[in-house]
Amino acid sequence: MRIIRQLAPSRIGPGLRLAAAGLLLIGLPSCQSSHQPSIRTEANLDPGWPRPNPVFQQVSCDPVKGEIPKLPGAEEYAHDDEGCADCHSAFVKAFLADNVHRNEGCEACHGPASKHAEEGDLAVIVSFKTIKNPAALAEVCLKCHEQNQCTEGARWRTSKHGRSGVTCVSCHRAHYDVPPGTKPSDKSKETARRPGRFAIALASDQAPAGEEKEKPKPKQPSLRGTSNHLGAAAPAQCYRCHGDKADLQRTAGPHQVCGPNGFNCTTCHDPHGNVKEASRKDLCLTCHKGAPTMAWHSSTHAHNGVACTDCHNPHPKACLPQTVGIDHYQVQRPKRLAMAVQEPQACYKCHAKIYGRTQMPSHHPVLEGKMVCSDCHDPHGQAQGNLKEETVNLLCYKCHAEKQGPFAYEHPPVTERCTICHEAHGTVSNKLLRQPPTFLCLRCHSGHNNTQRNLEATPALKGEMFTDCTACHKEIHGSDRPSAGGVGGRFTR
Numbered sequence: 001m002r003i004i005r006q007l008a009p010s011r012i013g014p015g016l017r018l019a020a021a022g023l024l025l026i027g028l029p030s031c032q033s034s035h036q037p038s039i040r041t042e043a044n045l046d047p048g049w050p051r052p053n054p055v056f057q058q059v060s061c062d063p064v065k066g067e068i069p070k071l072p073g074a075e076e077y078a079h080d081d082e083g084c085a086d087c088h089s090a091f092v093k094a095f096l097a098d099n100v101h102r103n104e105g106c107e108a109c110h111g112p113a114s115k116h117a118e119e120g121d122l123a124v125i126v127s128f129k130t131i132k133n134p135a136a137l138a139e140v141c142l143k144c145h146e147q148n149q150c151t152e153g154a155r156w157r158t159s160k161h162g163r164s165g166v167t168c169v170s171c172h173r174a175h176y177d178v179p180p181g182t183k184p185s186d187k188s189k190e191t192a193r194r195p196g197r198f199a200i201a202l203a204s205d206q207a208p209a210g211e212e213k214e215k216p217k218p219k220q221p222s223l224r225g226t227s228n229h230l231g232a233a234a235p236a237q238c239y240r241c242h243g244d245k246a247d248l249q250r251t252a253g254p255h256q257v258c259g260p261n262g263f264n265c266t267t268c269h270d271p272h273g274n275v276k277e278a279s280r281k282d283l284c285l286t287c288h289k290g291a292p293t294m295a296w297h298s299s300t301h302a303h304n305g306v307a308c309t310d311c312h313n314p315h316p317k318a319c320l321p322q323t324v325g326i327d328h329y330q331v332q333r334p335k336r337l338a339m340a341v342q343e344p345q346a347c348y349k350c351h352a353k354i355y356g357r358t359q360m361p362s363h364h365p366v367l368e369g370k371m372v373c374s375d376c377h378d379p380h381g382q383a384q385g386n387l388k389e390e391t392v393n394l395l396c397y398k399c400h401a402e403k404q405g406p407f408a409y410e411h412p413p414v415t416e417r418c419t420i421c422h423e424a425h426g427t428v429s430n431k432l433l434r435q436p437p438t439f440l441c442l443r444c445h446s447g448h449n450n451t452q453r454n455l456e457a458t459p460a461l462k463g464e465m466f467t468d469c470t471a472c473h474k475e476i477h478g479s480d481r482p483s484a485g486g487v488g489g490r491f492t493r
Helices: 001-004 014-027 089-098 113-120 134-144 152-157 243-250 282-287 351-360 392-397 412-416 436-441 458-464
Strands: none
Touching: 134 152
């Protein structure tokens, strides 16, 4: 290119000009080129807008299914837990006394125990210690806890816990009432009292074929209210996997876990299924009835199905910096955000077009951190566009009071609506104008073609008349001064 520039313009032929233009175009990056743009410093805006925060939405996973191990050749005992008590006396004694499942018996969960009693091998019994497949472990419980689609088991199958391998025994302990450290008895001491296979009667031996078998014993009163969820008491049990949420209990606040308002993990989450749908909006509105959510039901966000958790993070980051800014006269600590609503990033999750406009050359100082969306918009309000004032003009006059007037000569578009000429979120033209001044004015005004001056004969005057209207019409928002010649309303100096 340097060689081409050194040549005289008269010596550059058409072919050489085309070759130079081709070289220049080849050097420019295209959509298929390997040019990689620099790393953006704006908020991380993933594709797929608009969408709210997916963490606090209900999910629907594929159902989780497993298969309980088969025990070929094994038979059940006839007298409930009598055979199990020979080796597991501590477990059986506590189980029959205080366990919520005591009416079901050991074999209801562990399967037929005859071969296990003979061989003493965990491989011939359904043991939660040896089953490696989480879905198979859950199937043992789901035999009883999946009676219909509303039960915990049915909700667990399609939950994120189920897809992540969290099963019933991950949180619940079937033998929750057995003292910690209890071990089975030594089987060798029991062999002398029970030398043969049939020392304990099997269920198949109790009645001849065709006759009615022994009726089960009557069920005892339920202990469901005292079981404490079989050891799965929130929030302590939840912290085993979600330890990062312990700050929600340590940090004081209206939504503190185990705090004055009684919040717990299960207030918003169903541990057997999903996020409770009511916790996304309805639960919030039971307490937040006054300002600023008083007009929520009639707001634009509410009409478009936006929930509270789409903007507010129920699990805000409570950690504060360990160091603070120390001056000679004061100690400064960074300001904490209200319920983790970080503007404008929270708004950009759905308002992608507004994000694009704020990157244009002329924009309100949102990128510079001098303004946020809530300076003009009330996300909980009922005005059109969720504005903080009844009209756009009243909102603009809060900062641009000099444009309000009253003026002796008013400009009708200005008094009607500021957005007729301005785009508040950003434009490529200066001063947030929708178009450059000349083109913007010509949308309503025909220009100076009808004047008595011969503009075609004076090119300099023609350029002056059609370059920039505001070069002469300075007071475009309104004026109190008559124009030259005694004609008012031309908004000149």
